[in-house]
Amino acid sequence: MDVNLPEKYRPIIDAERCIKCRKCIRECSFGALRFEDDRVKYNGGCVSCLRCVTICPTQAIAVREVDPQFTPHPVFDEKVRRSIIAQANSGGVLLTSCGTDKEYMDIFSHLLLDAAQVTNPSIDPLREPVETRTYLGRRTGRLPMRDGKIDIEADMPPIISMDMPLMIGHISLGSVSYNTQKALFSAAKDLNIIAGSGEGGLHKDFYGFSDWVCSEVASGRFGVTADYLKRVSSVEIKIGQGAKPGHGGHLPGEKVSELISEARMIPKGTDALSPYPHHDIYSIEDLQQLISVLKESTEYKVPVGVKIAAVHNVGAIASGVVRAGADFITVDGLRGGTGSAPRIIRDHAGMPIEIAIATVDQRLQEEGLRNKVTLCAGGGIRSSADMIKAIALGADVVMVYTAALVAMGCKVCQQCHQGICAWGIATQRDELTKRLDPDIATQRVTNLFRAWNEELREVIGAMGIDSVESLVGNRDRLRYIGPNHRIAEIIGVKHSGEGWG
Amino acid sequence: MDHRGRYDRVDDMGIRSHMAFDERRYVVEIPHSMKYQMGSCGIAGAINVNGEKIPGSMIETMITTMAERENGLGAGFVCYGLFPDHTDEYCLQFLFDDDDARREVEEFMKDWVEVEWDEKVYTSTNFIRIAPPFPLVRRYFALPKRKSVQFWMQGLDDDDYIVRMVMLINAKIKGAFCVSSGKNMAVFKGSGYARDIAKFYDIFRYSGEMWLSHSRFPTNSPGWWAGAHPISILDWSVCHNGEITSYGVNKKYVEMFGYNCALLTDSETITYLWDLLVRRHGLPVEAAAFSMAPQYYSEIERMGSQERELATRLRMTYKEAFLNGPFSILVGRGDPITMIALADRKKLRPMVVGRADDDSEFYVASEECAIKAVNKDTSTWTPKAGNPVVIKAGEGLVRTGLEPPFQGVV
Numbered sequence: 001m002d003v004n005l006p007e008k009y010r011p012i013i014d015a016e017r018c019i020k021c022r023k024c025i026r027e028c029s030f031g032a033l034r035f036e037d038d039r040v041k042y043n044g045g046c047v048s049c050l051r052c053v054t055i056c057p058t059q060a061i062a063v064r065e066v067d068p069q070f071t072p073h074p075v076f077d078e079k080v081r082r083s084i085i086a087q088a089n090s091g092g093v094l095l096t097s098c099g100t101d102k103e104y105m106d107i108f109s110h111l112l113l114d115a116a117q118v119t120n121p122s123i124d125p126l127r128e129p130v131e132t133r134t135y136l137g138r139r140t141g142r143l144p145m146r147d148g149k150i151d152i153e154a155d156m157p158p159i160i161s162m163d164m165p166l167m168i169g170h171i172s173l174g175s176v177s178y179n180t181q182k183a184l185f186s187a188a189k190d191l192n193i194i195a196g197s198g199e200g201g202l203h204k205d206f207y208g209f210s211d212w213v214c215s216e217v218a219s220g221r222f223g224v225t226a227d228y229l230k231r232v233s234s235v236e237i238k239i240g241q242g243a244k245p246g247h248g249g250h251l252p253g254e255k256v257s258e259l260i261s262e263a264r265m266i267p268k269g270t271d272a273l274s275p276y277p278h279h280d281i282y283s284i285e286d287l288q289q290l291i292s293v294l295k296e297s298t299e300y301k302v303p304v305g306v307k308i309a310a311v312h313n314v315g316a317i318a319s320g321v322v323r324a325g326a327d328f329i330t331v332d333g334l335r336g337g338t339g340s341a342p343r344i345i346r347d348h349a350g351m352p353i354e355i356a357i358a359t360v361d362q363r364l365q366e367e368g369l370r371n372k373v374t375l376c377a378g379g380g381i382r383s384s385a386d387m388i389k390a391i392a393l394g395a396d397v398v399m400v401y402t403a404a405l406v407a408m409g410c411k412v413c414q415q416c417h418q419g420i421c422a423w424g425i426a427t428q429r430d431e432l433t434k435r436l437d438p439d440i441a442t443q444r445v446t447n448l449f450r451a452w453n454e455e456l457r458e459v460i461g462a463m464g465i466d467s468v469e470s471l472v473g474n475r476d477r478l479r480y481i482g483p484n485h486r487i488a489e490i491i492g493v494k495h496s497g498e499g500w501g
Numbered sequence: 502m503d504h505r506g507r508y509d510r511v512d513d514m515g516i517r518s519h520m521a522f523d524e525r526r527y528v529v530e531i532p533h534s535m536k537y538q539m540g541s542c543g544i545a546g547a548i549n550v551n552g553e554k555i556p557g558s559m560i561e562t563m564i565t566t567m568a569e570r571e572n573g574l575g576a577g578f579v580c581y582g583l584f585p586d587h588t589d590e591y592c593l594q595f596l597f598d599d600d601d602a603r604r605e606v607e608e609f610m611k612d613w614v615e616v617e618w619d620e621k622v623y624t625s626t627n628f629i630r631i632a633p634p635f636p637l638v639r640r641y642f643a644l645p646k647r648k649s650v651q652f653w654m655q656g657l658d659d660d661d662y663i664v665r666m667v668m669l670i671n672a673k674i675k676g677a678f679c680v681s682s683g684k685n686m687a688v689f690k691g692s693g694y695a696r697d698i699a700k701f702y703d704i705f706r707y708s709g710e711m712w713l714s715h716s717r718f719p720t721n722s723p724g725w726w727a728g729a730h731p732i733s734i735l736d737w738s739v740c741h742n743g744e745i746t747s748y749g750v751n752k753k754y755v756e757m758f759g760y761n762c763a764l765l766t767d768s769e770t771i772t773y774l775w776d777l778l779v780r781r782h783g784l785p786v787e788a789a790a791f792s793m794a795p796q797y798y799s800e801i802e803r804m805g806s807q808e809r810e811l812a813t814r815l816r817m818t819y820k821e822a823f824l825n826g827p828f829s830i831l832v833g834r835g836d837p838i839t840m841i842a843l844a845d846r847k848k849l850r851p852m853v854v855g856r857a858d859d860d861s862e863f864y865v866a867s868e869e870c871a872i873k874a875v876n877k878d879t880s881t882w883t884p885k886a887g888n889p890v891v892i893k894a895g896e897g898l899v900r901t902g903l904e905p906p907f908q909g910v911v
Binding site: 116119120121123128129131133135139140141142143145148149150152156159365368370371463464465466467469470471472473474475476477 | 749753811
């Protein structure tokens with residue numbers, strides 16, 4: 001009954017260069033290659049993960065995009081027809097992974113940064129200090145006084161100090177391999193930043209990283225034990241995720257190996273689909289109770305935050321979340337990544353993170369809450385430029401996940417949900433996971449974020465700013481250059497050509 | 502003489518001053534195109550700590566000595582200890598574009614305050630090179646009307662109540678601007694060279710225990726009287742030389758506490774920050790100054806444990822109050838009359854402090870020449886970056902600006 005879909009990618013093997021070592025065949029976890037008649041032949045099923053291309057000792061392989069074979073049609077374009085055929089084949093919800101590949105307007109590319117000229121000097125980070133220390137947690141807004149002096153003995157809410165305004169997003173053990181998570185955690189440790197645990201608890205081998213791990217309490221409550229909650233630097237209640245707002249975690253049975261089955265306490269090979277809402281949170285007051293419960297169980301020693309997907313009413317929701325007691329709030333945008341999500345929701349629900357950051361920042365300011373809470377934002381942050389613009393729009397901390405995986409080897413082929421990642425990242429198969437050397441991966445992630453932080457220092461120095469907190473929400477230093485000035489109005493950024501103020 | 506029979510007013514470069522810019526001179530009403538004002542400036546201040554009066558001529562000499570630091574688009578003076586007969590009332594000094602604006606303000610204030618005494622502020626347009634029109638300047642000595650419906654509805658203490666009223670008038674009433682609202686002090690400012698503004702208000706007729714002054718070198722703005730410095734709220738006044746690169750952050754922060762930024766300048770947010778941090782949040786001056794010009798974390802880590810704790814808490818809690826970018830500011834406050842001088846943490850703008858040999862008077866200026874021009878018998882020094890100088894009437898030099906950041910606070 002299934003109708004075959006035309007190939008999208010095709011590996012081309014240069015017979016003259018090929019030394020017939022068959023490495024590519026062993027490395028292709030999608031089974032796209034075979035050895036026959038004394039040469040490497042293509043079976044079909046290439047996803048363009050470029051594993052064979054990278055691994056080939058003689059660089060004999062190139063993956064080419066196959067020319068479009070569908071009749072050109074501007075409305076029923078190739079993507080639409082492919083979806084229809086695939087859906088008619090399976091009769092199910094189409095799964096996909098990574099952030100959306102639909103071309104939603106990327107507002108970051110429509111924002112320009114300011115720099116200092118004449119009336120104030122730019123600051124040279126090579127010769128002068130430019131600080132990037134960032135705190136995550138609740139702030140008191142003012143300091144308690146005693147006898148006319150500031151009472152430095154007074155209790156302060158728990159807060160985490162990080163060396164850069166960046167955290168590694170929540171990627172669960174399950175959606176990625178043990179080695180991947182180990183590499184992310186040790187990179188966070190080396191960089192002194194926070195990495196998210198994702199839904200699924202903290203493996204006991206990773207207890208050593210607990211000072212750099214933000215543990216997630218998601219609707220499935222996988223792995224959430226008293227022990228787990230006490231071994232983390234912060235706790236985050238995950239209400240939603242940018243890639244699939246309104247949905248819970250989504251771990252296909254292919255990825256539920258022995259290790260994951262133990263960690264999540266579910267039978268091997270079963271789909272782990274977390275409930276869509278938290279079934280103990282049907283309202284904001286329920287959230288307030290869960291926040292209190294988590295604060296009680298962690299003895300008020302760690303900040304408790306809430307992560308929400310950027311949806312249309314995100315400003316009001318965020319303010320409610322802060323009023324409910326969240327110490328930090330994480331907003332995840334439309335283009336955020338995922339290890340598995342229904343394509344329909346990934347591609348069609350939510351709000352771009354640029355707008356979400358600006359509206360949440362604005363709303364919290366209007367309600368007098370902005371100086372009490374840390375705003376983290378992620379979902380589509382690809383470079384230090386995006387990071388800088390997100391901070392200038394109002395985020396205290398920027399959350400990055402896909403870029404960290406790309407640093408390790410991921411090529412964003414969007415097949416994470418299949419669980420056979422050839423790079424050993426989004427898979428639980430032993431023969432694949434061992435492909436990722438956690439030490440090398442740690443080094444690469446560390447390199448990437450160090451470089452981003454260096455670029456941040458370069459850019460804010462050029463703006464005449466010598467500490468990153470003076471960039472947070474400083475929308476005066478951004479200008480809009482895109483086609484829709486209404487966006488500029490909504491995010492509170494002036495159009496290019498308009499002066500300060 | 503021009504076609505209207507006005508005498509030509511010619512500036513130093515021979516340009517007829519009313520021709521130098523737009524025919525329209527902005528007095529009180531905000532210039533239409535203006536979104537933000539920026540620029541560099543000269544600042545000067547003098548204080549007598551023994552309660553003796555300093556004549557206006559002295560501050561005029563100080564600021565005009567640094568005439569190179571201005572371009573004729575704004576200057577101003579503030580005098581503390583000016584009204585010994587009216588020390589309890591708030592002195593609300595206004596600039597009006599016309600008589601209608603004055604009537605409107607007086608009508609508005611009827612619900613809010615009891616005006617004990619009001620008077621026209623002396624002004625003269627003789628021998629000055631400022632192009633007309635000129636504002637009407639009037640001051641009102643007033644007390645909150647405690648029994649009024651307004652007072653009950655606002656539910657604020659006296660100071661906050663006056664702040665609220667001033668914010669409302671400046672935002673709502675066109676052609677009127679309250680330039681100062683403190684007790685026993687007043688601001689004299691306008692668009693012009695410092696010496697012309699001095700002549701316009703005839704500041705030579707006044708004397709007080711402390712004077713601050715400012716001359717502007719704006720880079721972008723038409724002459725706008727209300728936008729000149731000092732910028733004042735209650736008995737706070739700020740003369741600011743610099744450009745704050747964190748303006749967007751600081752502005753949003755003060756707006757969160759109900760301050761309305763009507764002057765479109767970073768200097769205004771600095772004034773409100775001082776009011777917020779010191780008057781409303783009760784921070785000691787040293788701590789407030791540290792919040793605005795904090796030390797680096799690398800320096801904080803080398804402090805003693807108590808200082809480190811305090812410094813970290815201040816940086817964390819008041820990170821939005823951090824003034825980034827170059828500045829040197831002179832801050833005045835009444836009761837007791839206090840002068841605070843502070844430069845940014847990289848000290849990108851100049852500031853010199855002078856002490857008269859008999860310890861009676863202290864001076865702060867952008868350049869040493871301003872100090873030496875009025876008193877040769879002074880010892881001068883430059884305070885450290887981000888380190889406040891504090892001089893209090895009756896107490897003398899409280900901080901030299903060379904001490905460790907929290908001396909006397911922890």
